[in-house]
Amino acid sequence: MAAAAAKGAGGGASGGVPGGAPTISGLFGRPAPLDAIIDTLPSGLIILDRDRTVLRINRRLEGMIGFSVADGNGGCLPCRHLLRGRLCVTGCPARSMNADSPPVTVESDLIDRERRRIPVRVTLAPVRAMDGGLIGFTEVIEDLRVAGAAEGRRPAGAALSGIIGNSPQMQKIFNLLPAVAQSDSSVLITGETGAGKDLIAEAIHRASERAGGPFVKVNCGALPETLLESELFGHQKGAFTGATDSKPGRFRLAHNGTLYLTEIGDLPLPLQVKLLTFLDDQVVYPLGGTRGFQTDVRVVAGTHRDLERMVREGLFRQDLLFRLNVVRLRLPALREREGDARLLLDHFLATLSQRFGKPMEGFSRAALSILLSYPYPGNVREIRNIVEYAINVSRDRRIDIADLPAYLTEPETPPAPTGEAGAGPSPAAWAGPEDTWADTERRMILDALVKAGGRRGKAADILGWGRSTLWRRMKRLGIDGG
Template structure:
């Protein structure tokens, strides 16, 4: 990782921050004035420059605000944290539009300072990954006629600034289409800013979109630019627009009409030049009829509508997408790419993919981590896709179910045999004419109980929790905290369960 550059004429401040960051395994480089920083920036290669710049505001030979302005002119993507005494806060806020990432008031609490710097590092790394993916990875893959129609539409809209509404199911790649529209538009050199309106709490969404003034509400210690200001000169992607609160729709309509808005707590209109691309998986016409979405806003957004097909409508693309995602996952994890057999591909092509392309990407990441061999066979596919069907009835009767989970008995008779020949007095419940997983669970419990097992609860709970946690980790690419949030449990709980279930 590139170092964090610290700029302060006070040697004690530099020393304290250096030691604190080194304890967190964050490399540093220190300067006593802004002149040396600018000279180092001019002579450093791209991979030798700073990851983050932390600068004092008052220094001899040039202030931190002047340094901020010069740095942002040459390195607009570099996060800059300004250190300032409380008495300097007003002057620092006036430079917020100059691009400061955040402010660190002096005297500062050291753990909070380190936390802020780490947050800036993570944000910087996310931006680097996003830029790398946009520049190096294929924007979109697809040979299916439905996708070719999408590509043609992107080509026709490439020189236009018109507002676009992208519709399609969740996980179908609406943000990729929005990024492609931006990349091939006259605004390609401007920022691309994306926000999922459904993922932000209602009381915070207004501030996220329009920003806020200092003191606008409790905790608003500095002025903050919203996404509309951040996207000035570029493109703003509003994902899941159908979930936007009704009262905010009026403010959005005003911005789309004349490009003016007010920050939360502000009294001066802010002008922005932004192309808006919206997306939704909902039927907005129905939302309008139900009174949940403004009709005038719908017509303002629905200038050009672009429908993205579900993955089940373009199954001929599953093969190329699978190989692409397996390569991508291997690069991310630093391992040899998995190969996939024709039988496994055929099984994937027969799956409906309710989660669309995102689900296929998650499955490929799961296979990269969990598949036992370099060649992925149908039997290696995750539980959500379904087990490979047996080749014959005799195999079905004889083959044990392999859980692949440590500490769980593997030689359990197959569930299908229990459903075909149930225990006396037990009739499995059929869901839609077919046995669902609940009925299979019932059948499994009956078998274990009939065999005299005394720990049926522990065995089945172990299997259930293991599969649930593994599926969540595959979905979040191994990020435990995010997996816990999606499962609705605490991060301490998921850590304890992983240890108890032997999933480390």
């Protein structure tokens, strides 16, 4: 093998030792070899000159691509021949980079010396000299097979980014997510409070090509309009009283990544117009500024509100809804997710008891019966809080009825869920302090059957259940669907 890059090439990143490897000086008390630092990195690293000729690669990358740097030929090998990436051939981002360009992250693949195709994530950044001129590039190369293997090691039921669920409803979401993540379209996530919208948004980002970039979250309902505008789009120094410094804004901070706008239904109308403009041309105009900044941001929005109804009431712009609604994910409420309550109870018991250093064996039969019959209007967040409370209160290794929050064991109306209209069973289905779970379930089924015109298959779809589950429960409750 005669190929290779550059050990010793270009000698001395900053004052190399004669004939030796480049060193870093001015950082520690004495000059330190560059390799000692870059070889410890868990990702591949390649350092290029401004012509994209290989100057140095670290040990991790040597292992990944199968080419050694010890064979000489420093300073003459174009990066594309060493890396052999798809990106190198189809359009290297470095070609259009200058000294001020922000880093770019893209997913691609390369073929190693063993002729294997390796999926990788590449982050390319320019290197500036002290005088500000472009002198080269750095590329960080992450082996995505490692990330894939880590996914495979997750416990059963944990399908994506900490989202737990084995129900058919959640499996549908999990099956949809990879395609949604790869599409780069705007996404609107709807679902009740506590259903896991934020986790889904982050999962989309992590599974997308933007995963190496930032994931920035903004709560549109948490700030007054003027502050929110500055927060999102930034401001120039002196734009308003107290604006003593320029601020880039979340959109610019999310460059090359994903901006998650949670509670988008609470975004004031004037800002909806500004967001719409941004979605159309991807240019950010800071408050008080005349110059726009081009950014590359994927917008994911989440809300528990019924945006269609808000549009009808004139509270939300229809054109913005259309723009955000390219891909829509509706997260089912926990009560619609068959079998997931038990899974989540066990999951939170295991993780929280470990965190609190209080080993727990499980739930008593009576406690479990109450926990499984409760509708959880607060969804996953509520089930987690209940388990956390019970672990803290319990004096035993097993959680019993006495360890549960009082509102679960005392006949009391659970807090009304803030569900979106038309999404699954009506929240009104949980009313009635005297109602037992069976009564509620009966009413849900009848309601769904009425909506479905008596067709069981459609009623099962409305309820988010399988046909056989609906049939079994109808039989148990003595409902004749004929």
